[in-house]
Amino acid sequence: MTITADGGSPAVGTPRSKRGGGFDPTSLRRQSPRHGERVVMGVLIAAALLSVLVTVGIVLSLLLPAISFFREVSFGEFLFGTRWSPRFSGQESYGVLPLITGTAWTTLIALVIAIPFGLGAAIYLSEYAPSRVRKVLKPVLEVLAGIPSVVYGFFALTFVAPVILNDLLGLDVGTFSVLSAGLVLGIMIIPTVASLSEDAMSAVPDALRHGSMALGANKMRTTLRVVFPAAVSGIAASIVLALSRAVGETMIVALAAGTQARMVGGPTEVGQTMTGFIAQTATGESTPGTLSYNTLFAVGLLLFVITFVINMISIRLVRKFREAY
Amino acid sequence: MATIGQLATRPLKAERNGDKSPASILFLVALWVALSFAVLTLVVLLVTSFMDALPRLDGELFTNYSSQVSPETAGARAAIIGSLWVIVATAVMAIPLGIAAAIYLEEFANPLRWYNRMIEVNLQNLAAVPAIVYGMLTAGLALTIGLRRGVVLAGAIALALLILPVIIITTREALRSVPAEIRQGSLALGATPLQTVWRQTLPSAIPGIATGTILALSRALGEAAPLLLLGGLVFIRYDPNGLFSGFTTLPIQIFNWAGQPQVEFQEVAAAAIIALLGLLLLMNGLAIVIRNRYQRRW
Numbered sequence: 037m038t039i040t041a042d043g044g045s046p047a048v049g050t051p052r053s054k055r056g057g058g059f060d061p062t063s064l065r066r067q068s069p070r071h072g073e074r075v076v077m078g079v080l081i082a083a084a085l086l087s088v089l090v091t092v093g094i095v096l097s098l099l100l101p102a103i104s105f106f107r108e109v110s111f112g113e114f115l116f117g118t119r120w121s122p123r124f125s126g127q128e129s130y131g132v133l134p135l136i137t138g139t140a141w142t143t144l145i146a147l148v149i150a151i152p153f154g155l156g157a158a159i160y161l162s163e164y165a166p167s168r169v170r171k172v173l174k175p176v177l178e179v180l181a182g183i184p185s186v187v188y189g190f191f192a193l194t195f196v197a198p199v200i201l202n203d204l205l206g207l208d209v210g211t212f213s214v215l216s217a218g219l220v221l222g223i224m225i226i227p228t229v230a231s232l233s234e235d236a237m238s239a240v241p242d243a244l245r246h247g248s249m250a251l252g253a254n255k256m257r258t259t260l261r262v263v264f265p266a267a268v269s270g271i272a273a274s275i276v277l278a279l280s281r282a283v284g285e286t287m288i289v290a291l292a293a294g295t296q297a298r299m300v301g302g303p304t305e306v307g308q309t310m311t312g313f314i315a316q317t318a319t320g321e322s323t324p325g326t327l328s329y330n331t332l333f334a335v336g337l338l339l340f341v342i343t344f345v346i347n348m349i350s351i352r353l354v355r356k357f358r359e360a361y
Numbered sequence: 362m363a364t365i366g367q368l369a370t371r372p373l374k375a376e377r378n379g380d381k382s383p384a385s386i387l388f389l390v391a392l393w394v395a396l397s398f399a400v401l402t403l404v405v406l407l408v409t410s411f412m413d414a415l416p417r418l419d420g421e422l423f424t425n426y427s428s429q430v431s432p433e434t435a436g437a438r439a440a441i442i443g444s445l446w447v448i449v450a451t452a453v454m455a456i457p458l459g460i461a462a463a464i465y466l467e468e469f470a471n472p473l474r475w476y477n478r479m480i481e482v483n484l485q486n487l488a489a490v491p492a493i494v495y496g497m498l499t500a501g502l503a504l505t506i507g508l509r510r511g512v513v514l515a516g517a518i519a520l521a522l523l524i525l526p527v528i529i530i531t532t533r534e535a536l537r538s539v540p541a542e543i544r545q546g547s548l549a550l551g552a553t554p555l556q557t558v559w560r561q562t563l564p565s566a567i568p569g570i571a572t573g574t575i576l577a578l579s580r581a582l583g584e585a586a587p588l589l590l591l592g593g594l595v596f597i598r599y600d601p602n603g604l605f606s607g608f609t610t611l612p613i614q615i616f617n618w619a620g621q622p623q624v625e626f627q628e629v630a631a632a633a634i635i636a637l638l639g640l641l642l643l644m645n646g647l648a649i650v651i652r653n654r655y656q657r658r659w
Contacts, residue, residue: 073555080469083461087484087529090522094494097501156395164392173396175649180403182576182645184583186612187410187634190619194627195409223402230399256385277489284491286586287612291619311493311586318496318590324504336497340490347489351482 098340101324101333108327114334120297120313122331130331132338137300138214138307142289145218145303146225146282151275153222154229158271161230162237163259174231181227189291192220197292207304212294215303221288225278232277236270237263273353280346284339286311310339410638413631422632426598427614432625437633440614443513443601444582444640447610450517451524451581456574458521459528460563466529467536468558488526495523496587503591510591514604519587524577531573535566568655575648579641585612611637 106114109130117131157177161170197216201207209215240263248258264271294306295316308316317332379385425436470477499519503510539562547557588610601608611633618630 070553073553076555080461080465083458084465084480086458087462087487087526088480090487091483093502094498097498153395153398156392157399160392160396164389176400176403180399182579182641184612184637186585186616190615190630190634191406193619194413226399254385255380256388280489286493287616311491314493315586315589333497336494340494343489343491344486347486351485
């Protein structure tokens with residue numbers, strides 16, 4: 037609900053001549069100017085504007101070092117170069133494609149895991165689960181969402197790569213691979229897909245389900261042909277948001293994907309992602325103003341732009357599904 | 362007519378297309394598998410971390426400093442104290458700002474104005490910006506205002522900016538759930554809009570705000586990525602004791618230990634993970650208790 041900021045509206049028929057005089061019981065005007073309230077309102081507005089300032093700050097803090105970076109390295113070399121070796125002195129090369137292939141592989145593997153498992157969980161919770169089961173299982177998903185990503189990274193490094201991939205599945209992968217990083221990344225974003233998709237499907241009115249049932253469709257058919265299409269923009273938004281989280285996630289890929297930036301051609305290879313590069317370079321000391329420091333921000337800017345576009349698509353989709361009912 | 366009669370006498374029970382058909386059962390089994398995968402992963406993750414941590418779950422974790430030379434006695438004392446400093450400073454900055462912004466946006470802003478819609482979209486976007494970008498923002502900010510990177514205050518600024526959108530969004534939801542009648546009643550009795558917010562709306566929304574805020578803070582407690590650009594001091598051997606003191610936090614310490622080749626470091630990393638998860642569980646438990654005990658149903 038919204039209340040207008042400047043108190044009550046001037047009451048009709050209140051004689052102006054009473055101004056400055058004593059208390060007029062019939063006047064609906066406020067009795068004192070309340071300067072304090074104006075100050076408080078100002079503080080509230082300033083706090084709300086801070087969020088805009090943060091965005092401006094992000095853009096500026098990434099753009100300024102990135103501009104100095106592009107003074108020394110051409111835009112084309114950065115975007116289309118296939119060799120990334122910013123610290124190989126004498127033969128520095130600033131082609132960002134290896135980092136992009138690393139990010140693309142881990143993200144792709146993560147989505148392959150998160151979409152079926154996340155949607156399956158969402159459909160069960162929204163359409164099939166008795167309310168008692170739902171009461172137990174939703175908190176489990178919340179706990180899974182609350183586990184810090186560095187813990188997932190440790191899990192990938194000490195369990196998924198050696199025990200699951202090597203011993204159980206007999207795959208020939210080393211300690212570091214985009215496969216183990218991507219798998220764990222996928223587990224991390226399952227709750228994002230599951231809980232947002234469940235919200236979207238729960239928002240579908242029961243009348244649609246009843247109509248479908250009345251026409252003789254069974255539960256599975258109702259779920260797949262009626263509920264799912266009705267909720268599809270919300271489900272798509274959940275997947276796009278999960279995609280954005282997978283692209284921006286740092287700690288898992290920094291621990292499990294490896295630190296060699298090279299073109300990744302398959303899931304069992306070692307690779308470095310954009311975030312992985314930032315994390316690795318940042319932990320070493322880098323002095324502001326140098327090219328290696330600016331390189332960090334050029335990659336950061338690219339990361340921000342990519343996630344920004346993805347987020348905007350997701351926000352659009354969410355708005356669409358909110359308008360539907 | 363006879364055929365219709367015959368059809369009508371047949372029972373209406375669906376035989377091939379009912380919920381007991383093979384396809385339906387297969388579908389349900391697939392859903393079960395999907396859900397149990399998530400639950401199973403959680404169990405495996407907790408059990409393996411606990412098993413790895415078993416040899417090191419003792420007091421040394423809390424009393425010793427980290428050490429590069431003797432990993433078998435390394436502890437997380439500096440990291441635990443650093444985490445507490447950072448999280449308290451984060452809370453002091455983010456909570457008042459977040460609640461103030463949420464009050465303006467939910468109670469006073471006209472949602473039809475373009476600038477208010479812009480703030481709205483901007484917030485949704487900020488909530489999904491990668492955490493590491495907040496580290497880069499704070500690094501740039503620290504450079505501009507001459508703040509040394511690697512101090513508690515810098516880390517707290519990064520985390521406060523990171524969780525600010527989350528706090529604003531959850532606070533707005535809590536305010537929205539307070540029924541309009543409460544506000545109208547207060548206004549009808551002559552309270553100003555701000556008095557209404559301060560004495561009626563905000564107190565009614567406090568359980569929801571507290572729950573959302575605690576969950577946001579627990580996210581900050583587990584986050585390491587933005588601090589990588591601001592910390593770097595992992596082997597510190599003193600207790601962080603102020604806003605301008607050097608620091609490390611539990612997640613950074615875990616990240617560093619997990620990346621070391623020695624098995625002893627893996628064990629102490631697992632032990633620190635158990636400590637971190639314990640702390641998070643405590644905060645989440647508190648949030649759930651507040652939600653269940655104080656939340657009012659209108």
